Amino acid sequence: MDLPAYYEFCCRVKTVSGHDVLEKIPEILGDLGARLPLIVTDKGVFEAGLIDVVTAVMKDRVPCLKISGGSVETDVPPDSDLTVVNRLAGVYREKGCDAIIAVGGGSVLDTAKGVNIVVSENASDLMAFTGAGALKRPLKPLIAIPTTSGTGSEATLVAVIADHEKKRKMLFTSYFLLPDVALLDPRMTLSLPPAITSATAMDALSHAVEAYTCLAKNPLSDAFARTAMELMRDNLFKVMDQPDDKRGRLSLAMAANLAGVAFSNAMVGMVHTLGHSVGAVCRVPHGMCMAILLPYGLEYNLHRNAQFTSELLLPLGGEQIYARIPKHRRAEKVISLIREWNDRLFHLTKGKHARCFKEVTDPEGNAMVPRDKLKDIALKAMGDGSIFYNPEELDVDDAMMVLIHAWEGTPLNRDLIRKG
Amino acid sequence: MVEPENNTFLSPVKINAGRKALAHIPFELGAMGAERPLLITTKVLGKKTAIPRVIDGLRGSGVPLGIYDDVRDHVRLETVLSLTELFQDGGFDAIIALGSGSVMHTAKILNLAVTENTQDLVPFTAKGDRTIERLKPYMAIPASSGDGYETTSMAFVDDLAFSSQFLMPDVVVVDPDVFSPEDPLKAMSSAMSALTHAVEGFVGPGKNPFVDAYAYTAIQMIVHHLADAIGGGRQWKAARSAVAAAETMAGCVFSNVKPGLTHLLALAVGQKAACPRGLCMGILLPYVLDHLATRDDFFVDSLLLPMADPETFAITSGELRTGKVLTLIQELQYALYESTQKKLPMTLEDAGIKKDQLKPMAASLADCTSSDVNGEGCLMILERALTGDPIDLN
Numbered sequence A: 001m002d003l004p005a006y007y008e009f010c011c012r013v014k015t016v017s018g019h020d021v022l023e024k025i026p027e028i029l030g031d032l033g034a035r036l037p038l039i040v041t042d043k044g045v046f047e048a049g050l051i052d053v054v055t056a057v058m059k060d061r062v063p064c065l066k067i068s069g070g071s072v073e074t075d076v077p078p079d080s081d082l083t084v085v086n087r088l089a090g091v092y093r094e095k096g097c098d099a100i101i102a103v104g105g106g107s108v109l110d111t112a113k114g115v116n117i118v119v120s121e122n123a124s125d126l127m128a129f130t131g132a133g134a135l136k137r138p139l140k141p142l143i144a145i146p147t148t149s150g151t152g153s154e155a156t157l158v159a160v161i162a163d164h165e166k167k168r169k170m171l172f173t174s175y176f177l178l179p180d181v182a183l184l185d186p187r188m189t190l191s192l193p194p195a196i197t198s199a200t201a202m203d204a205l206s207h208a209v210e211a212y213t214c215l216a217k218n219p220l221s222d223a224f225a226r227t228a229m230e231l232m233r234d235n236l237f238k239v240m241d242q243p244d245d246k247r248g249r250l251s252l253a254m255a256a257n258l259a260g261v262a263f264s265n266a267m268v269g270m271v272h273t274l275g276h277s278v279g280a281v282c283r284v285p286h287g288m289c290m291a292i293l294l295p296y297g298l299e300y301n302l303h304r305n306a307q308f309t310s311e312l313l314l315p316l317g318g319e320q321i322y323a324r325i326p327k328h329r330r331a332e333k334v335i336s337l338i339r340e341w342n343d344r345l346f347h348l349t350k351g352k353h354a355r356c357f358k359e360v361t362d363p364e365g366n367a368m369v370p371r372d373k374l375k376d377i378a379l380k381a382m383g384d385g386s387i388f389y390n391p392e393e394l395d396v397d398d399a400m401m402v403l404i405h406a407w408e409g410t411p412l413n414r415d416l417i418r419k420g
Numbered sequence B: 001m002v003e004p005e006n007n008t009f010l011s012p013v014k015i016n017a018g019r020k021a022l023a024h025i026p027f028e029l030g031a032m033g034a035e036r037p038l039l040i041t042t043k044v045l046g047k048k049t050a051i052p053r054v055i056d057g058l059r060g061s062g063v064p065l066g067i068y069d070d071v072r073d074h075v076r077l078e079t080v081l082s083l084t085e086l087f088q089d090g091g092f093d094a095i096i097a098l099g100s101g102s103v104m105h106t107a108k109i110l111n112l113a114v115t116e117n118t119q120d121l122v123p124f125t126a127k128g129d130r131t132i133e134r135l136k137p138y139m140a141i142p143a144s145s146g147d148g149y150e151t152t153s154m155a156f157v158d159d160l161a162f163s164s165q166f167l168m169p170d171v172v173v174v175d176p177d178v179f180s181p182e183d184p185l186k187a188m189s190s191a192m193s194a195l196t197h198a199v200e201g202f203v204g205p206g207k208n209p210f211v212d213a214y215a216y217t218a219i220q221m222i223v224h225h226l227a228d229a230i231g232g233g234r235q236w237k238a239a240r241s242a243v244a245a246a247e248t249m250a251g252c253v254f255s256n257v258k259p260g261l262t263h264l265l266a267l268a269v270g271q272k273a274a275c276p277r278g279l280c281m282g283i284l285l286p287y288v289l290d291h292l293a294t295r296d297d298f299f300v301d302s303l304l305l306p307m308a309d310p311e312t313f314a315i316t317s318g319e320l321r322t323g324k325v326l327t328l329i330q331e332l333q334y335a336l337y338e339s340t341q342k343k344l345p346m347t348l349e350d351a352g353i354k355k356d357q358l359k360p361m362a363a364s365l366a367d368c369t370s371s372d373v374n375g376e377g378c379l380m381i382l383e384r385a386l387t388g389d390p391i392d393l394n
Helices: A020-032 A041-047 A050-061 A082-095 A106-121 A196-215 A219-241 A246-266 A270-282 A286-311 A311-316 A319-324 A327-349 A369-380 A385-389 A395-409 B019-033 B044-046 B051-060 B079-090 B101-116 B184-203 B209-231 B236-252 B261-270 B277-292 B300-307 B310-315 B318-339 B355-365 B376-389
Strands: A006-009 A016-017 A037-040 A071-073 A100-102 A143-147 A158-163 A168-173 A181-184 B007-009 B016-017 B036-038 B066-068 B093-101 B140-143 B152-159 B160-163 B171-175
Touching: A006 A219, A006 A369, A016 A020, A016 B079, A020 A050, A020 A143, A020 A181, A037 A050, A037 A082, A037 A106, A041 A050, A041 A100, A050 A100, A071 B300, A082 A106, A082 A158, A100 A106, A106 A143, A106 A158, A106 A168, A143 A246, A143 B007, A181 A246, A196 A270, A196 A286, A196 A327, A219 A246, A219 A311, A219 A327, A219 B209, A246 A286, A246 B209, A270 A286, A270 A369, A270 A385, A270 A395, A286 A311, A286 A327, A286 A395, A311 A319, A311 A327, A311 B310, A319 B310, A327 B209, A369 A395, A385 B152, A395 B079, B007 B209, B016 B019, B016 B236, B019 B051, B019 B093, B019 B140, B019 B171, B036 B079, B036 B101, B051 B093, B079 B101, B093 B101, B101 B140, B101 B152, B101 B160, B140 B236, B171 B236, B184 B209, B184 B236, B184 B261, B184 B277, B184 B300, B184 B318, B209 B300, B209 B318, B261 B277, B277 B300, B277 B318, B277 B376, B300 B310, B300 B318, B355 B376
Parallel strands: A016 A181, A037 A071, A037 A100, A100 A143, A143 A181, B016 B171, B036 B066, B036 B093, B093 B140, B140 B171
Antiparallel strands: A006 B016, A016 B007, A158 A168, B152 B160
């Protein structure tokens, strides 16, 4: 087996998963030496009643836990914000909290991480802790409870906080930003509507696939990616059919977490490069961009990546399909399989899971990606960090070509790819 | 695939592996907030290239480094206590362990002693009443073959046993440049013990997707690189460091599951055997797997994927996989046997075990096996391994 000349792998978050793991929160807090957590979440999660599930469980289990003296803060905006971070840090101090529980998606966790820096380092200026490795010691205990099965951000060591006043984004990278514990409980994702389930699952799938096929892969990230794909293969459509399938939901949460571990160790490529850009220019939800672009990323890189792509057929298609398809056809089968998944998801969500950008609409039914924006998207993509890990070099013309096909929903003409 | 309903996984160990990994030490120390590490190792390794390479790796980075090179093969509390004084007087704030076995045990317990600032470690043992909490930054650099506990949550000194996930290293740096040629039987013992831990995690009832990922990778790397690591070909250092990385991963697996039957049997056998415990594990492993293959809470057949390749796995029908797995393990053993000019013990008899020793061994295991295999089952496995009873592969 080939090994990379050098690689690093870290999966340091304690991950507790199961059907009743929320019930373990008091015990986990106890192990971390904490008893008064600040619960951070956003309005969507709060209104879905998920916080009640969490707090009820904590009160029932340990009546003496001073949870009522802690605080539940629900005003995290979609892109985490410095003012909110500072306000929440104030609440943390005022109430005498000693741990943070983040319930939600990426922005909630980013906000919680920002609060944690402020309260642990007693920082007045977060700017001093930006960049890689500026944090030098463990922060306050942080527990992450994801409420979608997609981003895997409970396994990542970065945080992005927006300073809207100064119009800048601050990036923090440190192993001390990793949550101490991630809790995966199917009750948190049970009520997700089908289109969110499908988009977030494809987000997770794109993490696993790109981690496995892009340049910074290593044997451990491969193993995490493979396992994530197997879980997705066996559970995504089960859950689409039976949204209240608790076992299936737990498996998807696990898959998203494993995919998060894989990509945070192996990085991602052009699917994310272009996807970030579509998100930034047209406000298309991230998962939807990933679902649409994933087959194109594999198709574009195929001449460099046939080997790795064909290996994906075993975890994605299962052993029978893998054995039946001849070696030289496997990579193409992987790409068509992912297109089939998107197509099935399109029908299962009554068209809400878009297969191409021209099908993406906002809640009012208006098209979100006008064709004349594709040029802006392609240009903006050139500045995205993930572009460095893509197997084939992606220039702006090729980005444009891929985007046009992804807009129309037609396969790439692979003869036209500039092979660098 | 198997999807367990409830599980917990923790592996605090960051792995940096491959060429020039040593050059990343200053960065990793910085990221842990360590400014003044004490490096501990053995005199033997100090004389080899390992130490100078590590110092080269730190040179120019301005990290003041203390070095203690008198750790002996047998871990002694006395050493730990005198190191504790050295650590505190020297104003150190982190530990780097270079070597294997005793060095790593010493480092873990030293870390406990300096963090808790105590000479009385008994309360922190597995039987004591104090729990071990977060310790100081600890980096491990494997440089020789060991006992399989290096990166695990367990540590032993004299007759004291400690167990806590906080004992595990924060970072393990695996660099091909620190390895020197060593006794192939030692290297094999170390690798077979890692293979056993990984295999038992992968097939066992405690498996979960995290354990699977670490175990899969460890198994794959040991099976594919062990022969080269020992064979001494041109690429032996790269292969040796791949095996060391796999041993690290196997340690993470071992720390997250209950010890399996092969491990437990080897503990009993190892006390009487004339060879290292890891070699006993290698002898026992196929017989234990054969014994467990019929049970539906063990997944011996699934080993074929990491041991062979996706192609072989997919074209081998389900009922033939277990046989193929056992063949591959035996082939691996036999290749090692050949490469050591037949010095590798292949049966418990070769390892110096007598038939009349088996019964007491099996009896001693009767109440500690985690796999619900009764004393009779254990005895059967031991008897088969004693003489190298052929395994029916169909």
